[in-house]
Amino acid sequence: MGFWHRNITGSDSVKNCTQEKRAVEKPKEQISGGNAQTPKAKKLKIPLNKTTSEVKYILNSVVFSCPICDEINTLDLNELDPILGGETLCVQCQDVLHVPGGYRTRSELPKLKIYAGLPVAVRKFPVFYWNHPVIHELDERGITRIIIQYGLWGFCQRCHHQFSPAVLMNLPHTTGEIVDYRSLSSDEMVEMKSLRTGCCPYCSHRILLVIISEVPHYVISASENLSHRWDDRR
Ligand SMILES: [Zn+2]
Numbered sequence: 664m665g666f667w668h669r670n671i672t673g674s675d676s677v678k679n680c681t682q683e684k685r686a687v688e689k690p691k692e693q694i695s696g697g698n699a700q701t702p703k704a705k706k707l708k709i710p711l712n713k714t715t716s717e718v719k720y721i722l723n724s725v726v727f728s729c730p731i732c733d734e735i736n737t738l739d740l741n742e743l744d745p746i747l748g749g750e751t752l753c754v755q756c757q758d759v760l761h762v763p764g765g766y767r768t769r770s771e772l773p774k775l776k777i778y779a780g781l782p783v784a785v786r787k788f789p790v791f792y793w794n795h796p797v798i799h800e801l802d803e804r805g806i807t808r809i810i811i812q813y814g815l816w817g818f819c820q821r822c823h824h825q826f827s828p829a830v831l832m833n834l835p836h837t838t839g840e841i842v843d844y845r846s847l848s849s850d851e852m853v854e855m856k857s858l859r860t861g862c863c864p865y866c867s868h869r870i871l872l873v874i875i876s877e878v879p880h881y882v883i884s885a886s887e888n889l890s891h892r893w894d895d896r897r
């Protein structure tokens with residue numbers, strides 16, 4: 664978790680008060696605090712999920728080592744949805760693992776990876792989400808809504824309750840921000856209200872295990888066939 668401390672205290676433009684006298688002779692732009700263009704343009708570098716692409720087939724199962732603890736895990740292919748894949752817990756470290764459905768259908772195999780959950784404090788989730796390269800890429804393509812169906816998984820680290828992606832992606836950055844609850848189900852409302860206070864509604868734990876994965880092409884084309892509402896721009 665040391666990562667977050669590094670980045671959040673990262674405003675370095677104020678550090679050199681002692682050198683201000685010399686700055687009178689050599690004008691420096693950084694002293695005028697008025698240029699509003701730059702401050703937020705700096706993208707936060709966030710940690711990404713650990714993954715493995717070393718996956719073997721044995722009978723009707725995939726066998727792989729956990730990206731976190733290296734323990735060998737086995738998953739029956741029948742437990743994988745061909746499009747949505749499946750989630751499982753590492754038998755050793757109990758981290759959440761996402762296995763893409765392409766392993767079952769053998770689609771896009773060279774690009775597929777198994778993802779392990781990353782611990783993210785509930786309070787830091789919006790920063791993590793909005794700085795994630797996958798989310799930026801989906802946003803540029805105008806298909807961010809696909810993340811409700813595929814690409815974002817969030818679980819309580821302690822009780823493993825799985826949160827709705829629609830709740831997670833709409834979590835506000837600050838406590839004062841107004842949230843539109845109308846599109847949420849009553850279960851999602853419970854999640855939203857509790858996560859806004861920084862904790863799991865069922866066990867009060869404050870850390871999520873989050874996976875944000877790349878969205879394979881077969882998921883995008885399936886979504887285009889199933890429903891057009893995912894891409895509002897067309
Ligand atoms: Zn493990």
Ligand SMILES: [Zn+2]
Pocket residue numbers: 819820821822823824863864865866867868
């Ligand atoms: Zn919990």
